[in-house]
Amino acid sequence: MTNEKLLVSVALNAWNTNIARAEKTFSGLTQEQLQKEVAPGKNRLIYVWGHLAAVHDGMLPLLDFGPRLHPELDASFLTNPDKTTPNLPTAEEVRKAWNNVNRKLSQGFANLQPEQWLHKHTAVSDEDFAKEPWRNRFAILLSRTTHVAYHLGQAALVPK
Numbered sequence: 640m641t642n643e644k645l646l647v648s649v650a651l652n653a654w655n656t657n658i659a660r661a662e663k664t665f666s667g668l669t670q671e672q673l674q675k676e677v678a679p680g681k682n683r684l685i686y687v688w689g690h691l692a693a694v695h696d697g698m699l700p701l702l703d704f705g706p707r708l709h710p711e712l713d714a715s716f717l718t719n720p721d722k723t724t725p726n727l728p729t730a731e732e733v734r735k736a737w738n739n740v741n742r743k744l745s746q747g748f749a750n751l752q753p754e755q756w757l758h759k760h761t762a763v764s765d766e767d768f769a770k771e772p773w774r775n776r777f778a779i780l781l782s783r784t785t786h787v788a789y790h791l792g793q794a795a796l797v798p799k
Contacts, residue, residue, distance in 0.1 A: 704747035
């Protein structure tokens with residue numbers, strides 16, 4: 640295995656591990672449990688899960704894997720704080736979006752060759768990428784993996 644393949648493999652293993660942990664954490668919760676706050680006055684678990692699904696959905700065009708599948712999640716989980724949006728999607732709707740988005744990401748990841756991970760993501764111009772080559776697909780994978788881990792830490796603090 641080349642060094643490039645090994646680095647990608649390690650990063651994808653971290654991503655997959657965190658996605659599996661998030662799946663286990665959130666999918667087993669009841670609607671009542673998903674209403675619990677990560678801390679008094681803070682986001683509810685349903686919001687955290689929907690937020691992760693929406694952020695991952697945004698990765699699809701960013702990594703050039705195609706258009707977003709669930710842009711309707713933005714109003715509920717990205718652009719507005721928790722408890723300000725009436726008619727929040729149900730746990731089943733969030734679960735479905737979560738599964739669809741992460742399945743599509745996995746397919747995209749599997750199709751990338753190691754060197755393609757170092758290509759620019761779609762939110763950076765050619766000029767900026769020439770000056771800042773670290774603004775690439777691999778950096779997106781790393782930052783979003785950390786993002787999932789951060790929110791899993793929050794979820795772990797919720798009393799059962």
